[in-house]
Amino acid sequence: MAIADNIEAIKNELKPYHCRLIVVSKTRTLAELEQVYAAGHKAMAENRVQELLPKYEALPKDIEWHIIGHLQTNKVKYIAPFIACIHSVDTFKLLEEINRQAAKHNRVIPCLLQIYIAKEETKFGLEPQEALQILQSSTLTHLKNITIIGLMGMATFTDKEAQIHQEFASLKSFFDSVKHITQPNVKLTELSMGMSSDYKIALQHGSTMVRVGSAVFK
Numbered sequence: 478m479a480i481a482d483n484i485e486a487i488k489n490e491l492k493p494y495h496c497r498l499i500v501v502s503k504t505r506t507l508a509e510l511e512q513v514y515a516a517g518h519k520a521m522a523e524n525r526v527q528e529l530l531p532k533y534e535a536l537p538k539d540i541e542w543h544i545i546g547h548l549q550t551n552k553v554k555y556i557a558p559f560i561a562c563i564h565s566v567d568t569f570k571l572l573e574e575i576n577r578q579a580a581k582h583n584r585v586i587p588c589l590l591q592i593y594i595a596k597e598e599t600k601f602g603l604e605p606q607e608a609l610q611i612l613q614s615s616t617l618t619h620l621k622n623i624t625i626i627g628l629m630g631m632a633t634f635t636d637k638e639a640q641i642h643q644e645f646a647s648l649k650s651f652f653d654s655v656k657h658i659t660q661p662n663v664k665l666t667e668l669s670m671g672m673s674s675d676y677k678i679a680l681q682h683g684s685t686m687v688r689v690g691s692a693v694f695k
């Protein structure tokens with residue numbers, strides 16, 4: 478199937494859940510991404526800054542770029558002028574640096590806290606307890622150039638569906654327990670979970686943004 482057809486099919490699946498599609502553009506060519514754009518889809522995500530920058534330069538400027546992979550503090554300055562959303566905040570220090578760089582550009586950058594839910598050592602993320610500390614910390618209110626809009630999580634890469642259900646359910650229940658927290662720069666409405674292999678499961682657990690790559694470009 479063509480890219481445009483895949484996007485339409487996935488969007489139709491998401492519609493009843495009021496969930497947004499973020500097309501993951503990592504490893505894809507500019508020609509492929511131009512097809513995504515031509516299909517009228519403008520929300521794209523990269524997991525590495527080095528891959529994002531040349532794509533940002535080459536493609537139309539009304540694309541809404543998301544970062545979904547582990548972000549080093551020394552790379553924030555390169556994306557601060559234009560990034561629409563950072564899904565992978567996993568330390569308070571990173572949040573402070575995003576705030577510092579966003580301020581230089583008079584921007585407020587929407588961020589998600591990445592929560593560790595998988596049973597895999599290699600994945601990044603905050604423990605729920607650490608995320609709670611960040612959300613409740615009094616110093617957070619000083620970060621006027623970021624806003625925390627939700628949580629992100631990645632399930633274990635496994636074919637055991639019960640385990641994936643359990644991991645997404647645990648993130649949803651944590652989300653529900655913190656979503657009422659109010660700080661001037663905290664408004665938790667987004668739950669970023671689900672990729673090609675597991676987004677149908679994530680939808681059942683309240684995902685509001687799925688990050689899908691291979692199922693779009695197959």
Ligand SMILES: *Cc1c(COP(=O)(O)O)cnc(C)c1O
Pocket residue numbers: 501503524545546631671672673674688689690691692
């Ligand atoms: C690559 C990636 C995805 C998309 O993976 P697909 O299997 O290609 O859909 C989603 N989220 C993150 C964080 C990724 O790195």
